Each structure stands twice: as structure tokens, then as C-alpha cells.
Amino acid sequence: xxxxxxxxxxxxxxxxxxxxxxxxxxxxxxxxxxxxxxxxxxxxxxxxxxxxxxxxxxxxxxxxxxxxxxxxxxxxxxxxxxxxxxxxxxxxxxxxxxxxxxxxxxxxxxxxxxxxxxxxxxxxxxxxxxxxxxxxxxxxxxxxxxxxxxxxxxxxxxxxxxxxxxxxxxxxxxxxxxxxxxxxxxxxxxxxxxxxxxxxxxxxxxxxxxxxxxxxxxxxxxxxxxxxxxxxxxxxxxxxxxxxxxxxxxxxxxxxxxxxxxxxxxxxxxxxxxxxxxxxxxxxxxxxxxxxxxxxxxxxxxxxx
Ligand code: CP
Numbered sequence: 001x002x003x004x005x006x007x008x009x010x011x012x013x014x015x016x017x018x019x020x021x022x023x024x025x026x027x028x029x030x031x032x033x034x035x036x037x038x039x040x041x042x043x044x045x046x047x048x049x050x051x052x053x054x055x056x057x058x059x060x061x062x063x064x065x066x067x068x069x070x071x072x073x074x075x076x077x078x079x080x081x082x083x084x085x086x087x088x089x090x091x092x093x094x095x096x097x098x099x100x101x102x103x104x105x106x107x108x109x110x111x112x113x114x115x116x117x118x119x120x121x122x123x124x125x126x127x128x129x130x131x132x133x134x135x136x137x138x139x140x141x142x143x144x145x146x147x148x149x150x151x152x153x154x155x156x157x158x159x160x161x162x163x164x165x166x167x168x169x170x171x172x173x174x175x176x177x178x179x180x181x182x183x184x185x186x187x188x189x190x191x192x193x194x195x196x197x198x199x200x201x202x203x204x205x206x207x208x209x210x211x212x213x214x215x216x217x218x219x220x221x222x223x224x225x226x227x228x229x230x231x232x233x234x235x236x237x238x239x240x241x242x243x244x245x246x247x248x249x250x251x252x253x254x255x256x257x258x259x260x261x262x263x264x265x266x267x268x269x270x271x272x273x274x275x276x277x278x279x280x281x282x283x284x285x286x287x288x289x290x291x292x293x294x295x296x297x298x299x300x301x302x303x304x305x
Contacts, residue, residue: 006160007130022292026292029062033062035304036063036298042093051263052099059291065094083112096113098117101224103125126158128294128297130164131294131296133286136285139289140258144171145170146171147171150212154177154218154219155185158262163175170198174200176202176205179238179242214257248274256280259276262286263286
């Protein structure tokens with residue numbers, strides 16, 4: 001049984017092949033209308049979500065399956081041990097998607113589950129987001145190998161998954177990250193990506209975007225801390241440090257790169273309204289590709305494709 005915790009145990013060709021499959025499913029939905037018939041996905045959320053919840057649920061419905069939403073706070077995951085609750089839940093469904101705060105809890109869930117577990121974003125990785133992002137790049141630019149992606153923002157869970165996919169699929173990723181979320185840091189991943197020659201660290205945003213194929217930003221503060229008064233000081237510090245790196249007309253001058261953001265957007269912080277609405281922006285396509293990527297991942301883990 002295979003889980004999707006991250007892409008570390010996937011090869012580049014496996015990822016590229018599944019991206020092609022996802023594109024095929026997107027373009028030929030009628031061929032897959034019953035592909036997940038009588039399959040049940042349980043979605044467990046310990047954190048807020050718009051896209052992850054909507055896309056997984058709509059994706060299961062579109063392919064003839066069913067999704068059950070479980071809020072951590074109104075289920076007995078709140079009170080009991082993960083290993084016990086997940087053995088119960090996984091006896092009633094075909095696959096689980098879990099958005100948990102801590103990576104160690106996701107690992108425990110996967111260890112005790114009787115069915116595949118998909119990481120719906122924890123403090124270390126966000127694999128389904130990265131898969132949709134590369135699906136978007138493939139769809140808009142016709143390929144991934146040799147493309148240059150500039151990520152500007154805080155080093156976080158999403159960036160780890162972008163790094164994981166990019167160096168395996170032959171995309172060059174430039175990371176401009178003046179701030180690091182320590183909880184997300186994965187030295188083994190960074191070492192492997194740097195050794196491959198496909199990951200570069202830089203602080204020259206204006207220089208790097210000039211020949212970039214895509215420029216990507218993300219929230220400076222993780223969702224679980226965004227409204228937390230205890231994080232207020234750190235939030236202020238990050239805004240001060242990061243504002244010069246905002247995606248806006250000045251910083252994007254001379255660039256033809258796709259403008260990417262995984263959403264939710266904090267307008268006026270990591271990106272301004274003009275850049276969101278720019279003709280180069282593929283932000284909403286990225287969001288809509290979450291569903292197309294996720295159904296391909298679900299089908300692959302269930303052995304349907
Ligand atoms: N990008 C993303 O994961 O969106 P949600 O937090 O809304 O699910």
C-alpha cells in the first residue's frame with residue numbers, strides 16, 4: 001500500500017507520467033465518470049481550508065465516488081489517540097486525505113491506516129499543491145524539463161514540495177527566501193536538490209525573474225498562525241523583511257513569467273492586486289488544477305490507473 005506523504009519516494013518519470021494522465025483526465029472527463037464509483041474518501045481537517053476541501057470533494061463526486069468531511073474539532077480525533085481513531089475510520093473508506101498541523105501526526109496516521117493516506121498539507125510538505133502547480137506549468141508551457149521557476153517568499157511546506165518535484169522532473173528552481181519556517185526545514189531534501197544542480201538560492205528577485213518561466217509566491221505566515229495574537233510580533237517582523245520582495249510591477253519588470261500563487265492570497269503583502277489580475281497570472285488556473293491533479297493521485301494510489 002502506498003501513501004502520499006511527500007514525493008520523496010517517487011521518481012521524476014513517475015511524476016511526469018502522472019501529470020500527463022491528469023491532463024488527459026482533465027480534457028476527457030467523460031471517460032472517467034465512473035472511475036471512482038463506490039469509492040469513499042474521508043477528509044480530516046485539523047486546519048482551515050477552501051481549496052483542499054472543495055477540490056477533493058468535487059473531484060470524488062465528478063468521478064462517481066463520495067467524500068466525507070471530518071472536522072478535527074467536532075470529531076473524536078480531538079479526544080482520542082490518532083492510531084485508534086484512524087484504524088476505525090480507515091475500516092470504513094477506501095482512502096484518506098488529512099490536513100494536520102504536525103508532520104509526525106500525519107506519519108502516525110499513515111502507519112496505522114488500513115488504506116492510503118494523502119497529505120493534505122502539514123508543517124513540512126504540501127504535495128497535492130505542488131502536483132497542481134506542475135500540472136499548471138505543463139498545461140501553460142507545454143513541458144516542465146528545463147523550465148526556470150523562481151519562488152519568492154518564506155521557505156515553507158509548499159516550497160519543500162515544489163523543490164521535491166522540480167529537481168526530479170528537471171525544472172530549475174530558484175529560491176529567494178529571506179525567512180525560513182524552521183518547522184518546515186528538511187536538510188536531506190535541500191542537500192539532494194542542491195546536489196542535483198536544479199536548486200539555487202538567491203536574493204536577486206529582479207535579476208532572476210528576467211529569464212524565468214514562472215514566478216511563484218506564497219503567504220508569509222502559515223494559516224494556523226495568521227490570526228494568532230501570539231504570532232503578532234513575528235508577523236510584523238516578516239512583513240518588514242519581506243515587503244521588498246512583493247510581486248508587483250516594479251519587481252516583475254522585464255519578466256514574461258507566469259505569475260503563480262497557491263492561495264489564499266494576502267493582497268498587498270506577498271503580491272499586489274495588479275499582479276493578481278495581470279494577463280500573466282495563472283493563479284486561478286492553479287487553484288482549479290488542484291482537483292484535476294488530486295483525482296489522478298487518488299486513482300493512482302487506489303490502483304485505478
Ligand atoms: N492552497 C491551499 O491549500 O488552499 P486551502 O488552504 O484553501 O486548502
